[in-house]
Amino acid sequence: MSNKSNNNNRNSSASTSSSHGNRSPSRSIFETLMGSDRHSGTAQLVGVDWIGRSLGQLFTDSARVDASGEPPKASEFNHLELEEIDINLFRAKKEDLWLGPSPTKRSTLYGGQLIGQALAAASRSVKRDSGKSLHSLHAYFLNPGTNQDSVVYQVLPVNDGRSFATRWVIAQQRGVPIFTLQASYQIPEPSPLNHQITMPKVPMPETVPTEAERYRRIHDDERCPEPLKKVLLQRINRPNPIDVRYVESLDYFGGPRTDPPVQIVWMKTKERLVDDPIVHASVIAYCSDLTLLATVRGSQSALDISMVASLDHSMWFHQRCRADEWLLYVTTSPRAIGGRGLATGKIFDSTGVLCVSVAQEGLMRFKTNNKL
Numbered sequence: 001m002s003n004k005s006n007n008n009n010r011n012s013s014a015s016t017s018s019s020h021g022n023r024s025p026s027r028s029i030f031e032t033l034m035g036s037d038r039h040s041g042t043a044q045l046v047g048v049d050w051i052g053r054s055l056g057q058l059f060t061d062s063a064r065v066d067a068s069g070e071p072p073k074a075s076e077f078n079h080l081e082l083e084e085i086d087i088n089l090f091r092a093k094k095e096d097l098w099l100g101p102s103p104t105k106r107s108t109l110y111g112g113q114l115i116g117q118a119l120a121a122a123s124r125s126v127k128r129d130s131g132k133s134l135h136s137l138h139a140y141f142l143n144p145g146t147n148q149d150s151v152v153y154q155v156l157p158v159n160d161g162r163s164f165a166t167r168w169v170i171a172q173q174r175g176v177p178i179f180t181l182q183a184s185y186q187i188p189e190p191s192p193l194n195h196q197i198t199m200p201k202v203p204m205p206e207t208v209p210t211e212a213e214r215y216r217r218i219h220d221d222e223r224c225p226e227p228l229k230k231v232l233l234q235r236i237n238r239p240n241p242i243d244v245r246y247v248e249s250l251d252y253f254g255g256p257r258t259d260p261p262v263q264i265v266w267m268k269t270k271e272r273l274v275d276d277p278i279v280h281a282s283v284i285a286y287c288s289d290l291t292l293l294a295t296v297r298g299s300q301s302a303l304d305i306s307m308v309a310s311l312d313h314s315m316w317f318h319q320r321c322r323a324d325e326w327l328l329y330v331t332t333s334p335r336a337i338g339g340r341g342l343a344t345g346k347i348f349d350s351t352g353v354l355c356v357s358v359a360q361e362g363l364m365r366f367k368t369n370n371k372l
Helices: 029-034 042-058 111-124 211-220 226-236 277-287 293-297
Strands: 081-086 089-092 133-141 151-160 164-173 176-186 242-248 262-269 305-310 312-317 327-337 340-349 354-366
Touching: 081 111, 089 111, 111 133, 111 151, 111 164, 111 176, 111 277, 133 277, 211 226, 211 242, 262 293, 293 305, 293 327, 293 340, 293 354, 327 354
Parallel strands: none
Antiparallel strands: 081 089, 089 151, 133 176, 133 312, 151 164, 164 176, 242 262, 262 327, 305 354, 312 354, 327 340, 340 354
């Protein structure tokens, strides 16, 4: 969901995009993480351009609207870029940073953007020929970020051992840390250990309603207020490069209590991505913040929420998978109390292999204080 401050309202939904023209010093975030040269061949850059452009579109509905009240057109988005300004030092310019509406009317940066950018910066510093692959990340949201200033990502190469490498990333605005991420990489090794939980039996994604159909169902619900209907219509018409299909979801307007609350979605990019595992890991990390914390809401009505904010975020990458092929994201909330809720997630590929595990604790406040 969103990033946070220790004492203030924390970051809500947001999005990413940019329009940089031909600034030669800049490198696309995915050029950076792939180690691609700015002057490399067209075939590689096509993939980079699509990822950057489409991730910019991903949160169009919650990022902004123009004077007519409509979301911006897809053609307005270009690259999602990080500028490499020194060794292990990157910058996301303020033009790249997107905000979302907040119940408290204080919009701040989308936490998934910080996770994805920080992971990309960290991965860029691990030598390609080292044989090490990403296996985990752990992040904390420290202070609210805005789109009024650039975000600077400083990568600290904490350790480069024989089997493992560790990177620590600090994201700052105006010298104030807003986010930290620690990522670990390992040389894969043979082991007799090989077990996992079983993927739940669910309908195949082709038989599940699309995101637009889900929004239409909420729109047509007699409990849906008029202001929300307008927002839902914008979302139905938005350009979204990620195909998200809810197999099981919470009742938007609240319903009978079920413990623990569970949400299940199929998700994938709508177009093919480049064949680079770090690209796919970064896209999955970026999208892992989409539905996770919302599961904490349980039987409460979404209309009663006054504030939602991510506190921390962890991911374990058990096995490589592709973000452009169907992934089943199963999220649940084992415990919520005192305004904080824990959400956990499991990401399976379509064959049933558990590829990624996710955990996040978040803050969720309601218009009345007796909801959690």
